[in-house]
Amino acid sequence: MEMETTISLLDIRPLVPELTMICVGLIVILLDLIVRKKEVVAIVGIAGTLVALYGTYKLYGFYEPQSAFSGMFVLDGYSNFFKLIFYLNIILTICISFKYMAIEKASFGEYYALLMFATTGMMIMASAADLIVLYLGLELMALSTYILAGITRKRQRSNEAALKYFFLGAFSSAFLLYGISLTYGLTGTTNLREIASALQTLDLNGSPIMYLGLIFMIVAFGFKIALAPFHMWAPDVYEGAPTSITAFMSVGPKAAGFAVLGRVLFGAFAGMQVQWASILIPMAVLTMAVGSIIALAQTNIKRMLAYSSIAHAGYMLLGVITGTTGGLMSTVNYLAIYLFMNIGAFAIVIMLRREGFQGENIEDYMGLSKSHPLASALMLIFMFSLAGIPPTAGFIGKFYVFMEVIKAGYVYLAIIAVAFSAISAFFYLRVVMYIYMKDPKEEVVLTRSPSMSIALAVTAMMVLILGIFPSFLLNLVRYSILG
Amino acid sequence: MLKYTLIPLLPFLSFLINILFGRNFIKDRAHWIAVPAVVGSFLLAVSAFLDVAGGRDINVNIYSWIVSGSFNVSVGFLIDRLSAIMLIVVTSISTLIFIYSIGYMHGDGGYYRFFAYLSLFVFSMLILVMANNFLLMYFGWEAVGLCSYFLIGYWFHKKSAADAGKKAFIVNRFGDFGFGLGVILIFLTFGSMDYMQVFGEAGGIAGQTINLLGYDVNLITLICLLLFCGAVGKSAQVPLHVWLPDAMEGPTPVSALIHAATMVTAGVFMVARCNPLFNLSEVAMNTVAIVGGVTAIFAATIALVQTDIKRVIAYSTVSQLGYMFLALGVGAYSAAIFHLYTHAYFKALLFLGSGSVIHALHDEQNMQKMGGLKKYMPVTYWVFILATLSITGIPFFSGFFSKDEILWRAYLAGDLGKFLWFLGTLAALLTAFYSWRLIYLTFHGKFRGTHEQEEHLHESPPVITVPLMLLAVGAVAAGWVGIPPIFAEHGDKIGEFLAPVLGYPEGEGTHAQEYFVMGASIFVAVAGWIIAYTMYLKKTELPQKLGAAFQPVYKLLFNKYYIDELYSKTIVQPTLKASDKIILGFDTYIIEGIVNGIPNLIGAFSRKLRKIQTGLLSDYGLIMAIGALSIIGVWIFLR
């Protein structure tokens, strides 16, 4: 099955964005040594990302899927859309972390470089057409985020977060490898397309060993996107990690996880849809349940948002479960929307952080609306969006997913999902309640910065605009995935 | 047309002006608006009466009120002989009472309000009477109830008054419940609510049945009984009579106008109006008659022992209304209307007279504390005597003619009729007794009130006495339009007048029978008088003795057969208790329990579940591993 391959320089072309990101990452590290003002470093990081974005855009100009490196790397609408999410993710993260990291005293070049490397890892995952590349991309992303989670190393919480994330991540990647090895053993290949055809020709769809391999891979991907029962790390890590990284992690790796999940399940294991759907359905239900229910008892807003992010993963997973392109589109759409609302919410959380004040307790938000009406209003928007109340984008995301789920015939799943979304509304409302309906205990001071304002403006605008005029995003998703 | 519209409209305008501007501008001058309006109405009513008497019935739709699909009801007036008489009764008595009120209510804080309500009442009553369809009649029907509510509770700061008003309204609602359903059933049956159309088609559906909870019920009977429910409520018949005595909490002119002369007779009017329907249902007719008869005797027995002057008259009213229903039930519609008409005068007179007394005694209503007022208030005394003569049925006073007509008609109406006649006659005996008892206790003997009251005793001013005298004329002479045919050919003018609308009662008796009936009623009237005379003027210790001898009976009567207590125990208290304990409990503990319970449960679950998140690395790994294992176990081994 294996044939000689030659690699030409042309193969590098589709890789331009990734290379740009890596180069910028290196430049940032070097720059860190030269410039004193760390803002410059951050701006270079953003600029580099924009360059990469431009690269993707240029390559993206044609929806024709391209592959390079003997079919290990593909560039198609699917991957490009995910890359778009990653770019926005990193740009917004950098925007919100400026001041914050300075307060945390960790605003140095490596921080931005690691963000870029992590993003590169995600991009590779999104483009991976081979399990090896996928594994390496995943590790690149994972290792970078482990470090980022622990980057404020004077804080014990941060250390602990990194520690837990690392150990469980390594544990889960062992499972991934085990799954890959079984797949490899049965199909003789790691290329996704070849796996698909091998499954057909060798009639492996019913093989329990194949099933085992698939389950192990799902475990690993489920870990990355925090699906119950593999979500256990998420609350702790989200809480302990620096808030900007929490924002970054709650979107990026999750999206990357979905990218590979979609790629693997739809690309390689399309023939086993019945099997994997039957695995994922209880997982999705459990995820929504765990996320929505445990979040109710939380008092730390980061932790609450962590559970909320788990619950959201459950909704997104529904789209994958359908096994239809439409379902995948709905998931992807949800991810894009989730990016804005989640980072927006975290941005507000970050604003409360100031010298000597954590601002992570929900009680800290008491009476915020008195002193900061605008920030409160934005938080309100994000919270309602996360709860999926129209006319915010969160509703569009949920609606699309439910639509596809029902279209695929899983009405009961939709009903379960809406039930949990009603439950989850409670803890979002609680934040709003603290902001608007309680009197402040003490004066809340917000840490402001221009970049933060930009990030907030962008996220809030997108949440509202996409909530009312979702067509743009929907079309983008459609073209990206259907070509 | 405008003329007829103006009849109700004038009082309505008076109401509007008084209620809107009374408080700040008109104040004590309210009667300058109300009295001319009602006098105007009266004059127009007379003119309308003349039109009708001239043979011109008026049936006119003014505008289309409610249109919904096939349902179409107009606001429109029907003035025929029946309503013309009612118009006269209502407007004439209103006029007198308005004038009386000028004096009676003088100086009251809510003077303007009083006249406003009275005007509104007249308007409502006129609508009730003039309506040409059931729904508009229902409008008037409820509106008079509203006015009654306002006027009973006129002195709203008194709890008893507020309670009485509320009671009157709610008890009436019980009746209206049936009435409203009857109206609906009429429309569903006839596809119209116009009297003319309904009555015209009534014959066609005689005998039709309708399935009600599995029983086949005669449609007409059902309709009539439902309508009659309304009448029972409004006209205070057993078992819904309880509100009327309490209604005496209102100012006396109100008692006279609303709770004696006009509103309470609306039920009688309504049944008379619906005679084409009632005629078709023997069951309904018998029900009406029996309810009437029972009420007549029932209320009369209570009146025997009451000590409150107005309450005696109130029970007397209930009793007299019973007579009217008795008449209706035996088909003597015109007799009922005749009695309604005479009763309006003498009963209004009694009330106003008692008002005059109460006024003089500064709101003392207990007859035990009166006595000997004859010399202080001669005019009042004499009009009282005239009214009493009339009500007890002493020949040639108006009450005699109407009551005699009823008893005679009852006598003619078969076995049931005989029984009812007996009841009626017995009631007449009681009536005579308690009426004279009232006179003796109030006007004869020694004054039993306080010394202070005695000093201020005086005859009422002319503004009060003049209406009394005018009413007295009515009390004496109103009956002369209905002299029985055995005394004078065409003496029964009123019966003949109403015959086109109400028909002429069937049944012929011999002269001997008629004299017998008449004699019996005269006999009992005189007998009652003599007994009262004996007991209250000659042997004044006798009542006490009797009361002691028949202690249980006396108590039963004095407490009005405990009907109020019964209702309180069986309806009011259970409702409140059910509301407070059962329903609110259900709401608070069960529904809210579930509603709050589910979130609480989820919350508790949440707090439990978060304990799984121990924070320990190995536990997390364990859960991941177990998760993977269960997936493998379930999907590979159990499949």
Place this chain on the structure above:
Amino acid sequence: MVPLSWYIILSAVVFSIGVIGFLTRRNLIMTFMSIELMLNSVNISFVAFSHYLQSMRGQIIVFFVIAVAAAETAIGLAIIIAYYKNNPTIKVDEINLLKG
């Protein structure tokens, strides 16, 4: 010949031992080593598959796994050290500041 399944069974058994180690040890370092054990077990199966499939791919993967393992070790140990500096313990069941 040694059947392929022997290797794979061996791999599964060692993987499970690694899992047991991960789940039971209190010492973070030992836990970490258990993970390495798991990776090694997977490597065995890769190489075995590679051998039996007459394909080079398995060996290549093992190569990458080893490379990643090295990187992982570096980072992991760095994280452990960083943690230890703040809170001098590496007992797994004492690391539970974040929970609930």
Place this chain on the structure above:
Amino acid sequence: MEDIIYNQLDYSILSWTVFLPVIGAALLLFIRNVSAVRWTALLFTIANFFVALPLLKHFDKSTYKMQFVEKSEWIPSWGINYFIGIDGISILFIFLTAILSILSVLVSWKSIEKKVKEFHIAILTLEAGMLGVFVALDFFLFYLFWEAMLIPMFLLIGVWGGQNRVYAAIKFFLYTLAGSVLMLVGIVVLYFTSGGTLDILALSSMQYPFQLQCWLFLAFFAAFAVKVPMFPVHTWLPDAHTEAPTAGSVILAGVLIKMGAYGFLRFSMPMFPDATKFFLGPVLILSIIAIVYGALVCFAQKDFKRLIAYSSVSHMGFITLGLFALNTQGVEGGILQMLNHGIITGAMFLMIGIIYERTHTRVIADYGGFARLVPWFAGFFIILTFASIGLPGTNGFIGEFLIIFGAFKARMIFGVLAATGIILGAGYMLWLYQRVFFQDANPDYEASGRHPVSDLNMREVITLIPLFVLVFWIGFYPNTFLEYMHASVEHLIQQMNLTAVAGNENMIAKYITEIF
């Protein structure tokens, strides 16, 4: 198919009507001065009323078709359009909403002192949401407005409400959300059943299999029943009404809870006629229970506002009863009663708000003898009391009579049972009136040294007058309002009678035997 008449006017009147408040709200963001905020809000609500006014003039009463329709592409990939229009059922609610919005701004003039700007923004967005619900002809659009409305209402209750406001606000939100998410599922199912359209008119003209109808009916019922609220799911209402600020109560009682009933009319009935008939019995029984139960609970209430809130449960029971009588009178009565209830209860909450401003108590026992202290107030209130009881001459009578008539016509026993509600209604309302206004003034009240109460002032009278005009207008000449409905209601009844399943009765009978 062409059941629509495109906008008869040369400008998009409905869009203006719906979105003018949004513009106002946006404008308010930039105004700092408190009194300027109030005036701007008032201006916009009034302007909104006048912008909507031409609708009445140009509305064609002779047709059931949707009028003033505006339709343009919105989310083409899902086949969703921006599609709005009104018919005889919805037109009146536009005006009810507009009027009540004006009044809620007016009544809050003095009583809202904190976060004035936010308050008025909430009111204006709420108004837009409510108007949107009534004009939306696309399900997606409808749902958008339906849910979006919750946000300002949630804030109104939670921020400016009474003691227990947070609990009430969250309860309100979650309750209604829990109901409407099921509707969302129903909408999506409909979307696929119909082959990818959310056009309400198109969906209404289709016929669905019986079983599907039943499920969908239940899904929609969940949303609407909570909103109405019907019997077992009514408990959010007393809390929300009681705790909301006056303006909130007014809008809640006046418009918001009408939307459930509106939903029945607009969706449940025309789309699922068979299911509607199938579930008719239970729904009617629930309505009856609501009437009697709501009335009985009122007897036990000690809180002024709470009593009125529970009375709403009873009155809404009448409305659902009328609607599900499924005949012209019942439905028209129901619609009219929706309007009436909005007017009466809206006015009652206005008045309670006014008196609360002066006494700062809502406990009935604290009142007493107020007819003496505030005679004009008492006078106005007694009118409302009797309108609420359904006295002829007031609007309440017309509505209730038509409803009972319709119910009686449909099934006699329900008419009879509903009529008992009228007796109970008189009972608790008059008792309330007596306790508050009659008898002597509560000695504790004066002893506690509370403020002397003053009677209505000019602003308050002006606030109330329009509602009282409507009370009597509808009472004496309801045709002005009924006329608008005739064609649409007739059409609705016709649609109801077109049963999708052949031999429907047998089908239902078969189903019942299967279930038991």
Place this chain on the structure above:
Amino acid sequence: MTAPQLFFAYFAVMITVLSLLMITRRNPVHGVLWMLVLFVHIAGLYIFLNAEFLAAIQIIVYAGAILVLFLFVIMLLNLKKEETVKKFQKHWLVGVGTGIIFAVFSVSIVRKIEVFPQLGKYTIEAVKAEGNIMTVGKVLYTKYLLPFEIASVILLVAIIGAVVLAKKRIE
């Protein structure tokens, strides 16, 4: 049993026993040392499977670099105390049980594994002819260039990470 099978049996038993030994040692240093022996045995197995290059890497990287790193850290942390306390978790039995069930499950599933796919061209002879390292190298730098480069970035990240976490100045 044939010779290769006996050979395999030795390695298999040793690997299993060594793994168990490794995870049960109280002293981490002992654990590391047992692991070293274990890696050597695994390397032996690799040779047995004709993967000489990997065997070398296994020794060089795993034994030579990774385990040494472990030792360093253990020394650095100076875990004297650790030796006296319990070495297993409180509910270690659950962990053991889970692991055993895991083993049972996976073994029972994979025990019937066979080589399904069409075989590749890298027969033992072909590889031998070219030399194992040569073959690996050729493939690695042509077909697997991309992963190789990614691996380099991963290592870079590891360096940065180690520096950031262990050294970087944070006031």
